[in-house]
Amino acid sequence: MDPFGSYKFAISARATNNQIRKKSQDGGIVSAAYIHGLESGLLDGVIVADKGEDFCAIPKVATTVDEVLSAAGTKYTTSPNLSVLKSAVREYGCDKVGFVGTPCQVQSIRKMLKYPVGYRHVPDKIALIMGIFCMENFPYNGLKTIIEEHCGIKMEDVAKTDIGKGKFWVYSKWGDVKTIKLKDTHPYEQHSCHVCMDYTAELADISTGSVGSPDGWSTIFIRTAKGEAFYKAMEEAGVIEIKNIDDVKPGLGLVEKLANSKKDNNGKERAHRKEIGLPLPY
């Protein structure tokens, strides 16, 4: 099975801007791309998953650097990013919209581009589609149970969450760091994630995620001509620092391992669903 989908090339990178790196999850690639887009005029509006009250995720149209920075970081809960796509075009009047989403959301926006039944004058306004690596997601109350019941930190006190080294990490605003084994979070995943065969956002222009690169760096797949042009512009502007993906540890091998494990496990789940007569997207 093809683990990554089609792509032109892969690299390891991080944002050169310290301010971005301080606020972002890993290499700050999405923030760096968005900020470069807004500042250079390649984008005039970007969709972000902003932090709402009690660490919930809220989709938002950001048009300024500050808005992008305040939304930086992963939330590990659902943020219906497509739901604000039309308002980006209608209410904010954006002509060059940047979109970021999980692999399923990237599939969703690709469907919108090909079959835009309810999206009048939106398709030609999508300037960049970024995808983030994703194994699964939690509904907000699932995340809340993990953080409050298992880790003993109140949602209102959460500063950052992270997944790494087989654990789910919670950092509180007061400096506490709590963890739970990743396998203990499985019961709180949303089941709909288990029909998804896409780990690396295979339909995005540019996909990124921490896996495969050292701490503080991100792995990037450049997949389309549009993605390549945008990446080149970022490289030329010096907003990202780059390393050859073959020179970094743990490298693409780990991404491949995780992508294949998602495809294997969810392939089995899909076969099981089919066997018991449950529908699958077709």
Next chain:
Amino acid sequence: MVKVAHVQLSSCCGCLVSLTDTYEKLLDVLGAIDLVYSQTLADVREVPDDVDIILLEGSVCLSDHHALETALACREKAKILVALGACAASGNITRFSRGGQMSKPVHDAFAPLTEVVKCDLAIPGCPPSPESIVAVITAALEGDMDYLEPYAELAKYGSEACGCDLIVKVINKSLCMGCGACAAACPTRAVTMECGRPAIDKEICIKCGACSVQCPRIRFPELIEKIE
């Protein structure tokens, strides 16, 4: 040249406005076809007998024999009959009609075209976007049946369209991952996202079908994966 007609039954002209809203692309479309009948765009009184594609907008008033005759005649005259827009595809807001309205209080029964005659394609949405209309006409001209397959399927089974589809076909089947495509597609803002799932205000839903048609977790044709 391919002969195309645009015919209206019980509708608001919104689909026609959407077709013309393609701006310069409309010229490409009109340049590629021979528009043989369209009440607004062409000065012709009768739908000719031999038409390649008829775009029929609106639902069929079952209390009006003229409407039924027009629907049947269009089916006979068209090689490809397209139910254009939600009224023709799934009934849309005319589903709520129960008579009493001016100027014909006795008109109390409306059915989507897809329930009255066999349609080849149905494009839901109120109105469908100009882009989707152009894409369907272009694909029909090119005979791209792979692309048209979802629209052909909607012509057969599309008549239940409403926000409830999201609950029954997606959420109840544990398929919804909360992307929000449905909420953005809804023309009346009847769909909002609550806790990462669509919530439907039935008072506002007009049964246009845009939400469930746009959902990638019901229908995800393989050709979407060809991104370059």
